[in-house]
Amino acid sequence: MKTPAPPAGRAALGAMLRAQTALELRLTLRRGESVLVTVLLPALLLLFFSTVPLIALAPADPGVPPAQAVYPAVLAVAVMSTGMVSLGIATAFERQYGVLKRLGGSPLPRPLLVWAKVLAVLAVEVVQVALLTALALALGWRPPAAAGGAPLALAGIALVLGTIAFAGIGLSMAGSWRAEATLAGANGLYLVLLLLGGIFVPPEALPAPLGAITAFLPSAALAGLLRAALGPPALAGGGAAPEVWPDLIVLAAWAAGAALLAAATFRWE
Amino acid sequence: MVTAGAGSGPASGPEVGPEVGPEVEPESAPSAPPAVVLEGVVKRYGGRTVLHNLSFSVRRGEVFAVLGPNGAGKTTAVELLEGYRVPDAGRLRVLGLDPIADGAALKPRIGLMLQGGGIYPQIRPLEALRLFAAFYARPEDPAALLRAAGLEDAAGTRYRQLSGGQKQRLSLALALVGRPELVFLDEPTAAMDPLARRATWDVIRGLRARGVTVLLTTHYLDEAERLADRIAVVDAGRLVALDSPAALMARAGGPALRFSAPPGLDTAALGAALAAGEAGAAAADVHEVEPGRYAVAVAGAPGPALVARLTAWLAEREALLTELSVGRRSLEDVYLELTGVPAELAAGDAPAGGR
Numbered sequence: 001m002k003t004p005a006p007p008a009g010r011a012a013l014g015a016m017l018r019a020q021t022a023l024e025l026r027l028t029l030r031r032g033e034s035v036l037v038t039v040l041l042p043a044l045l046l047l048f049f050s051t052v053p054l055i056a057l058a059p060a061d062p063g064v065p066p067a068q069a070v071y072p073a074v075l076a077v078a079v080m081s082t083g084m085v086s087l088g089i090a091t092a093f094e095r096q097y098g099v100l101k102r103l104g105g106s107p108l109p110r111p112l113l114v115w116a117k118v119l120a121v122l123a124v125e126v127v128q129v130a131l132l133t134a135l136a137l138a139l140g141w142r143p144p145a146a147a148g149g150a151p152l153a154l155a156g157i158a159l160v161l162g163t164i165a166f167a168g169i170g171l172s173m174a175g176s177w178r179a180e181a182t183l184a185g186a187n188g189l190y191l192v193l194l195l196l197g198g199i200f201v202p203p204e205a206l207p208a209p210l211g212a213i214t215a216f217l218p219s220a221a222l223a224g225l226l227r228a229a230l231g232p233p234a235l236a237g238g239g240a241a242p243e244v245w246p247d248l249i250v251l252a253a254w255a256a257g258a259a260l261l262a263a264a265t266f267r268w269e
Numbered sequence: 270m271v272t273a274g275a276g277s278g279p280a281s282g283p284e285v286g287p288e289v290g291p292e293v294e295p296e297s298a299p300s301a302p303p304a305v306v307l308e309g310v311v312k313r314y315g316g317r318t319v320l321h322n323l324s325f326s327v328r329r330g331e332v333f334a335v336l337g338p339n340g341a342g343k344t345t346a347v348e349l350l351e352g353y354r355v356p357d358a359g360r361l362r363v364l365g366l367d368p369i370a371d372g373a374a375l376k377p378r379i380g381l382m383l384q385g386g387g388i389y390p391q392i393r394p395l396e397a398l399r400l401f402a403a404f405y406a407r408p409e410d411p412a413a414l415l416r417a418a419g420l421e422d423a424a425g426t427r428y429r430q431l432s433g434g435q436k437q438r439l440s441l442a443l444a445l446v447g448r449p450e451l452v453f454l455d456e457p458t459a460a461m462d463p464l465a466r467r468a469t470w471d472v473i474r475g476l477r478a479r480g481v482t483v484l485l486t487t488h489y490l491d492e493a494e495r496l497a498d499r500i501a502v503v504d505a506g507r508l509v510a511l512d513s514p515a516a517l518m519a520r521a522g523g524p525a526l527r528f529s530a531p532p533g534l535d536t537a538a539l540g541a542a543l544a545a546g547e548a549g550a551a552a553a554d555v556h557e558v559e560p561g562r563y564a565v566a567v568a569g570a571p572g573p574a575l576v577a578r579l580t581a582w583l584a585e586r587e588a589l590l591t592e593l594s595v596g597r598r599s600l601e602d603v604y605l606e607l608t609g610v611p612a613e614l615a616a617g618d619a620p621a622g623g624r
Binding site: 008009010011015016018019020023026027030031093094097098099100101102103104105106107108109269 | 351352353373374376377378381383385386387388389390391392396399400401403404405406407443447
């Protein structure tokens with residue numbers, strides 16, 4: 001028999017990953033509804049809540065523009081849009097159309113396909129963050145002055161954990177539900193979390209029983225961390241605020257749980 | 270070699286595919302294992318057994334057709350070989366390897382075409398070919414393959430917007446992009462118009478000319494007859510015959526008389542009438558193979574007297590004979606006998622049939 005060398009005839013893993021990631025990214029940007037939910041919707045929310053302050057997003061502080069509190073919340077929305085809605089729905093339809101099955105019959109290893117999707121999501125998020133940051137700056141948001149790189153590092157950790165958590169939720173739906181059910185489920189959950197998930201209205205501002213539940217949602221944890229890192233000084237200025245740890249633990253637990261659930265339940269056909 | 274049937278043009282199709290280097294692996298010694306081996310393969314879904322103890326093997330370099338009606342288990346058999354499903358019993362070998370345990374080693378060496386495509390709806394043909402080309406160490410040139418598949422004009426069209434035939438051709442091209450030694454084609458010409466079918470047949474003949482082994486499933490009798498070196502007839506999960514097209518037809522022997530007339534004739538009465546004059550003959554066997562098309566199986570050579578009795582019988586009923594031919598029995602007759610499935614059902618919507 002053959003030696004256990006890498007299979008002959010197969011391309012290098014790096015080349016395969018590059019090709020698959022580039023394709024996933026191109027197709028994501030080609031899907032109009034995907035661009036709508038990942039880029040346009042968060043930008044509109046940022047613009048709307050920054051210019052029409054319907055909700056008191058932060059303790060009243062006349063010196064702070066609304067965008068200071070809206071921007072972190074909108075970043076959380078962007079992660080949810082890309083990781084859960086866009087990835088989940090696209091993957092569900094790829095499964096229904098047999099795309100995942102067909103790729104499984106090619107030399108592309110399955111873990112590489114998952115990695116390509118994750119990398120494509122992260123690339124879209126880089127675009128989202130760049131666009132939303134530019135818009136937020138125009139609307140008066142200012143990066144936290146103090147504490148050097150610590151807030152940015154916290155924001156980065158929150159974005160990565162949030163991406164894993166929401167991608168895990170999206171892929172858990174995509175891997176076991178029909179495409180239409182995933183479409184409805186991901187959009188429905190998105191809407192519920194957008195309103196009640198502690199993103200724009202923090203859990204502590206919600207009525208008691210609801211707020212207590214909301215605090216354990218990944219959306220609230222992600223938004224809370226981003227608010228702590230990038231939000232108004234009243235919230236972010238406290239240095240290593242003690243509130244960061246509960247959110248970090250909740251979000252890390254969601255990330256681990258959702259990723260494991262997706263890996264355990266995903267059916268390729 | 271299988272000679273092309275009447276009307277299919279010269280058997281040597283145009284050289285298909287871009288320039289290809291020496292295709293036959295230098296390592297393929299005479300002792301190379303068969304391309305495909307199934308031994309006593311059983312597959313059940315729930316309580317239903319879809320493959321019963323299926324055994325056959327495919328030689329290197331041949332075009333092998335698995336022929337059977339819908340639901341016969343053709344796709345299940347192919348998907349077992351592709352490593353998509355696990356058999357409940359039996360042994361499978363593809364290029365000497367186990368389809369699942371050795372999947373990583375096997376996949377670069379095989380190409381496959383699934384029923385239903387399995388291609389991103391938003392992808393463009395050239396993009397798809399480039400993507401798949403990136404998975405192989407020495408792929409075909411995507412642009413050349415695009416031309417060979419006749420998809421140049423559709424290079425920028427999204428997959429979703431391609432015609433059925435274009436989708437099938439792209440799917441076939443994707444099966445070939447890695448220069449496989451063995452390709453599995455599940456219903457490769459379904460949804461194709463007659464012209465596209467012939468072009469696809471030429472591609473498959475071109476593969477054989479380059480030494481590539483082809484295992485295809487089909488429910489089109491003419492496709493199996495014209496393309497395949499050997500045909501496995503599968504019915505209800507069982508192998509009912511395995512031979513070359515010529516041998517299969519020879520097995521059923523006798524010549525046949527075929528005619529076209531109004532549909533719905535009383536075939537039993539006609540059979541009795543036709544046998545009336547034959548010395549010691551039982552009723553001739555008359556089938557309406559599809560509405561308005563009839564086949565008569567007779568023991569001896571159909572003589573002028575038989576034709577006279579047929580025309581007289583039809584004249585009595587004022588039924589107009591529109592076509593009459595006397596010749597060898599076709600694969601269709603054999604198939605009918607083997608599977609018991611009326612050809613009209615088995616052939617389904619055969620686009621290039623004799624309608």
